[in-house]
Amino acid sequence: MNAYRIVEVPAPAAADVTPTPAYLAISEIEAEHGRETVGHEDLADPPERLVAAAVPQRHSRHIHLIAVSDDVTDQPSEPAQVLGVASLDLPMDDNTHFAELWIGVRAAHRRRGIGRELWRAAEEHVLSHGRTTVAGWSAHGGEATEAEEAVHAESGVGRIRAADAAAIFARRLGFTLEQTERQSTLRLPIDPQTLQAWRLEAQSVAGQDYRLVQWVGRTPERWLEEMAELNRRMSTDVPMADLDMQEESWDAGRVSDYDDRRELRGMQTVLSAAEHVPTGVLAAYTFVVLPRDKPEVAYQENTLVRAEHRGNRLGLLVKAANVEQLADRFPQVRRIHTWNAGENEHMLAINIRMGFQVAAVEGAWQLRLTPRG
Ligand SMILES: CC(C)(COP(=O)(O)OP(=O)(O)OC[C@H]1O[C@@H](n2cnc3c(N)ncnc32)[C@H](O)[C@@H]1OP(=O)(O)O)[C@@H](O)C(=O)NCCC(=O)NCCS
Structure with a gap:
């Protein structure tokens, strides 16, 4: 019974x-x-x-x-x-x-x-x-x-x-x-000089063709189309093993709707991207979201370098710059939680270098x- x-x-x-x-x-x-x-x-x-x-x-x-x-x-x-x-x-x-x-x-x-x-x-x-x-x-x-x-x-x-x-x-x-x-956690604060050194090292490898673009909150109008393209690529370029997930369809309207949804759920976005200056495209991006109800916590969301721009240290550039931006604007944040596929070697290498510690494994x-x- x-x-x-x-x-x-x-x-x-x-x-x-x-x-x-x-x-x-x-x-x-x-x-x-x-x-x-x-x-x-x-x-x-x-x-x-x-x-x-x-x-x-x-x-x-x-x-x-x-x-x-x-x-x-x-x-x-x-x-x-x-x-x-x-x-x-x-x-x-x-x-x-x-x-x-x-x-x-x-x-x-x-x-x-x-x-x-x-x-x-x-x-x-x-x-x-x-x-x-x-x-x-x-x-x-x-x-x-x-x-x-x-x-x-x-x-x-x-x-x-x-x-x-x-x-x-x-x-x-x-x-x-x-x-x-792997679910890993980065404990903050990190020495500001270390963060700056990572960003400068990455910027010197990337060169003057790449420029940082950062924002907190909603996507600026100017970048809606670029964000749609980055989100679409996020659905195809991240290792998925045989998980039966197909390419996502994104446009500027959906990017804006997701900004609305995050605001309704009490989540604030902190984003850093790298613009490829000669073409005006966003070559790389990373963002975390901050839940208003847990002021010490940030969740790492997407990080992606477009395939044609890889090998220029843009992953480290945007991630280090975003932690700097986070420390500057939201100094109360103590922990960033992130999830990475076990086979995502390049992403894991950047996270390990930045001090993320493995906390759990998800199946x-x-x-x-x-x-x-
Ligand atoms: C996993 C979880 C949802 C199982 O719930 P549950 O109500 O205990 O599961 P059930 O009693 O319906 O068991 C279903 C089957 O799993 C088996 N099972 C579940 N937990 C088990 C355990 N700890 N040891 C051995 N067998 C177990 C049962 O024997 C049963 O098998 P059977 O129907 O062939 O006899 C529960 O342990 C839980 O909430 N865990 C934390 C959350 C979680 O991990 N969720 C799963 C995400 S995929």
């Missing part, structure tokens, strides 16, 4: 509505998971951010399915009535075959079949939205050691402990480990479903 059932959380009408107990619970589940894997809550979404992200909008759809105790008739009135969550993210502009999934069950309610029931409900949604590939990322305190039984990434690199609950769970459901990502799991006839 099940003492729980699965219900869908209604999408909020606006980004600033008060979070319902369901959103409070999802945030608690993410925070508990953070404490278990990395020992902190820096990576968990507060309820207000979850609400803002779940408002229906053009480019992607977020669905939260929750397992509630069976005394709940409709929606929970207390966060404690929520035992677990399955969060789905469905891209709408491109990759309409794809769904991203995360399942979390409160530690006190695991091994009761709740995770599997959440997956069954999520699979229904995935198929009814015409999606045939599902991928999910699991977090682990570290890679499997040589002495431990491991699951090896099929198409990328890295190994996850076979005995970790997430690995057992994902494999039982039929998912394959395709890739691993990228994928399952291909048979479409409904």
